[in-house]
Amino acid sequence: xxxxxxxxxxxxxxxxxxxxxxxxxxxxxxxxxxxxxxxxxxxxxxxxxxxxxxxxxxxxxxxxxxxxxxxxxxxxxxxxxxxxxxxxxxxxxxxxxxxxxxxxxxxxxxxxxxxxxxxxxxxxxxxxxxxxxxxxxxxxxxxxxxxxxxxxxxxxxxxxxxxxxxxxxxxxxxxxxxxxxxxxxxxxxxxxxxxxxxxxxxxxxxxxxxxxxxxxxxxxxxxxxxxxxxxxxxxxxxxxxxxxxxxxxxxxxxxxxxxxxxxxxxxxxxxxxxxxxxxxxxxxxxxxxxxxxxxxxxxxxxxxxxxxxxxxxxxxxxxxxxxxxxxxxxxxxxxxxxxxxxxxxxxxxxxxxxxxxxxxxxxxxxxxxxxxxxxxxxxxxxxxxxxxxxxxxxxxxxxxxxxxxxxxxxxxxxxxxxxxxxxxxxxxxxxxxxxxxxxxxxxxxxxxxxxxxxxxxxx
Numbered sequence: 001x002x003x004x005x006x007x008x009x010x011x012x013x014x015x016x017x018x019x020x021x022x023x024x025x026x027x028x029x030x031x032x033x034x035x036x037x038x039x040x041x042x043x044x045x046x047x048x049x050x051x052x053x054x055x056x057x058x059x060x061x062x063x064x065x066x067x068x069x070x071x072x073x074x075x076x077x078x079x080x081x082x083x084x085x086x087x088x089x090x091x092x093x094x095x096x097x098x099x100x101x102x103x104x105x106x107x108x109x110x111x112x113x114x115x116x117x118x119x120x121x122x123x124x125x126x127x128x129x130x131x132x133x134x135x136x137x138x139x140x141x142x143x144x145x146x147x148x149x150x151x152x153x154x155x156x157x158x159x160x161x162x163x164x165x166x167x168x169x170x171x172x173x174x175x176x177x178x179x180x181x182x183x184x185x186x187x188x189x190x191x192x193x194x195x196x197x198x199x200x201x202x203x204x205x206x207x208x209x210x211x212x213x214x215x216x217x218x219x220x221x222x223x224x225x226x227x228x229x230x231x232x233x234x235x236x237x238x239x240x241x242x243x244x245x246x247x248x249x250x251x252x253x254x255x256x257x258x259x260x261x262x263x264x265x266x267x268x269x270x271x272x273x274x275x276x277x278x279x280x281x282x283x284x285x286x287x288x289x290x291x292x293x294x295x296x297x298x299x300x301x302x303x304x305x306x307x308x309x310x311x312x313x314x315x316x317x318x319x320x321x322x323x324x325x326x327x328x329x330x331x332x333x334x335x336x337x338x339x340x341x342x343x344x345x346x347x348x349x350x351x352x353x354x355x356x357x358x359x360x361x362x363x364x365x366x367x368x369x370x371x372x373x374x375x376x377x378x379x380x381x382x383x384x385x386x387x388x389x390x391x392x393x394x395x396x397x398x399x400x401x402x403x404x405x406x407x408x409x410x411x412x413x414x415x416x417x418x419x420x421x422x423x424x425x426x427x428x429x430x431x432x433x434x435x436x437x438x439x440x441x442x443x444x445x446x447x448x449x450x451x452x453x454x455x456x457x458x459x
Contacts, residue, residue, distance in 0.1 A: 023235040025225075025261045031238055033263060033280055036165065036212075037248045039359040040116030041317050042350070043167065043213070044343070045284065045326040046106075047121050047293035048150070050128045052331040053092040054078070060293040060328070064089040064126050065175050065219075093128065096145035101333025103150075103157030109335060111162035113343035114350030116358075117213055119167030119324065120154050122205060125219035127174035130154075131208070135200045146333075155209045167213030168205050172198055172228055172253075175219060188227040202233055206241050214249040216262075225254035225261075234262075250282065264322070272312060276319050276362050283316040285309065286326040287342050294328030294336070303338055306345040307391070307448045311373075313346075314389045314449065317357055318366045318375040345448075352416040352446040355379070356387030356453070364459055370402030370431060386454040387415075399434040399452070406432050409456040416445025421452070 021027050051061045057074050059066070066072035067079055067089070079087070110118045123129045123136075130150035132142035141150045155166045174180050179193035205211065214237070225231055230253035238244055251262035259267035265281040272283045286292055287309070288302050309325065316323045325346070327339045335343075350357060360377035363386055368374035373391035378384065388401055404410075412421040412434055422435040434452065444450070 021235050021238045023231040025231065028231060028234050028238070029261055031263075034212075034246050034248050036116075036246070037264065037322065038280060040165070041322050041357050041360075042113070042115045042313065042346075043282070043322060043324040044110045044113060044115045044118040044164075045169075045292075045324045046118065046329065047124070047326060048329050048333075049121055049124050049130065049293075050089070050092050050096050050126055050145070051124065052294055052329065053095045055294050055296045055328075055331065057295065057297070058290050060291055060295045061121075061124055068176070089126065090139075093139070093144045096141070096331050098141070098146035098148065098150065098331070098333035101146065101148070101150065101153075101329070103153040104161045106154070106329075106335065107157040107161040107164065109340055109343055110158075110164055112347045113325075114347040114354060115164060115325070115343075117165035117167050118154075118158060119169050119213055119215045120151065121169040121171075122151050123170050123201065125171050125173060125175050127177055129201070131204070133201055133204055135197050135204070151205070151209055155211070165212035166209065167215055168209060168211040169215040169217060170202060170205060171217045171219060173219040173223070183227070184222065188223045191227060191229075194228055199229060199233065206237065206243065206247075210243050212243065212246050212248065214247060216250055216252045218252050218255075221255045221258070223255055225257060228254060230254055230257070271321075272316055273319055273321075274315060274366075276366055277321065281321040282324055283312070283321050284324050284326065285312050287339055288328065291328065292326050294330050300338075304342070306342060306349065309342060309346055310349055310449045311391050313357070314375045314391065315366075317360065318362060318377055318389075320362045349446055349448055353389070353449070353451045355415055356389060356451040360387065365403040368401055368403050370400050374401065376403065383455065384457075386457055388452045388454065389449055390452060391449045393450070394434075394436050397436045397438065399436060400431065401434065401452075402431040403459075404432060404454055405430050405458040407456050407458050411455040413453045413455075414445065415451040415453060 021031055047061055051063050054063050056063060056078055057072060063075055067075040070076050122131060127139060129136040129140040131152060132149055133140050141148055158164045158166050177193060179197060183190045183193045237247060249263040251257050251259060251265045253262050259265045265279050270284050271281060287304055288298055289304055290302055313323045327335055329335050356377055360379050363376040363378040365376050375389045377387045406425050412423050423432045425432045
């Protein structure tokens with residue numbers, strides 16, 4: 001490396017180090033996202049907690065709320081039929097045993113999926129923490145139930161047994177916490193809940209476990225950023241925390257923050273816009289299409305197929321996003337075979353097609369202009385490569401793509417397939433027709449979707 005390059009790198013480093021973010025959105029929103037996150041493209045979400053015990057109905061993680069408010073009569077009738085009259089939600093905690101929870105086994109499964117980060121629900125809306133939090137006396141996984149520091153084991157295993165970044169989910173609110181309800185009653189002018197619960201818990205998570213992803217959430221869209229002290233916390237996170245240079249967070253920090261402030265945007269659950277976004281986003285997807293956590297009454301038809309999962313991943317990445325794929329372990333801490341199978345199938349596909357996913361950027365077109373179910377990505381290093389991910393195998397041995405503009409040196413290949421493909425185009429016309437030879441299905445490099453790599457195109 002030349003002396004000039006060293007000097008430039010030193011100046012850039014000093015500039016980055018000297019930046020100090022102020023506790024306001026104008027300043028915080030200027031922080032660049034850590035490069036690793038955009039390159040990662042795929043994360044795993046794990047919904048695990050006391051709600052894994054009843055594990056019932058269409059939103060298991062909200063079971064307590066639906067049962068308590070009688071807003072879902074399925075939950076009410078379920079409790080009447082199966083539990084004694086005086087049984088409370090807190091009684092479920094003793095049954096949250098996690099005896100089969102093996103964090104290293106989880107790490108191996110997530111690594112095999114091709115994901116680059118994994119996010120665990122450390123505290124959902126019920127307030128139960130999966131670490132021995134000083135703010136949650138006797139309502140945490142170290143005091144009741146497993147008698148283990150689930151977050152600690154999870155974080156250590158990911159770092160020891162995989163290349164995945166550690167992500168921790170934390171919900172700002174708790175449905176029935178008296179301090180929160182008191183602050184809510186004051187129209188969020190009081191801050192006892194934030195002072196004694198939210199802020200201490202957030203600092204505990206960052207200082208004790210040093211996550212690379214902090215996934216904030218809200219049970220209800222209520223409360224300004226000033227109430228939660230979100231801006232003050234994020235300024236500390238970016239300026240002084242032990243993960244200030246690598247951590248990334250999302251947009252769920254106040255009632256008006258969604259899709260507007262924070263790090264990457266989540267906008268809404270299962271956000272998949274289908275068009276290019278100006279700001280980095282993350283789209284969620286559940287393997288059980290109707291639930292974010294394990295549910296015992298799930299039907300086989302509720303599970304997404306590998307093709308469903310890959311289709312969502314490709315469309316999200318093409319539009320500039322990452323996808324976070326949710327699994328729900330059982331109360332015993334086991335990832336059931338069908339969840340594991342889907343994760344390994346996704347990893348198998350990415351093993352062949354990852355070049356067209358990881359570290360890519362959006363191209364000038366997201367979808368093809370002629371053929372349906374074709375999504376594009378691009379990678380530009382010394383050369384530019386455009387990847388056309390085809391979700392439906394071409395008919396009549398021809399794949400017609402309307403978006404690319406070819407040159408005389410255009411080369412067409414398929415990831416995982418050894419031979420080049422012949423192609424034709426009309427004189428002066430945009431697009432090309434790729435001739436597909438008669439390939440036996442057992443000779444194809446992968447199932448479910450196929451990635452054509454285009455080299456030396458003009459756009």
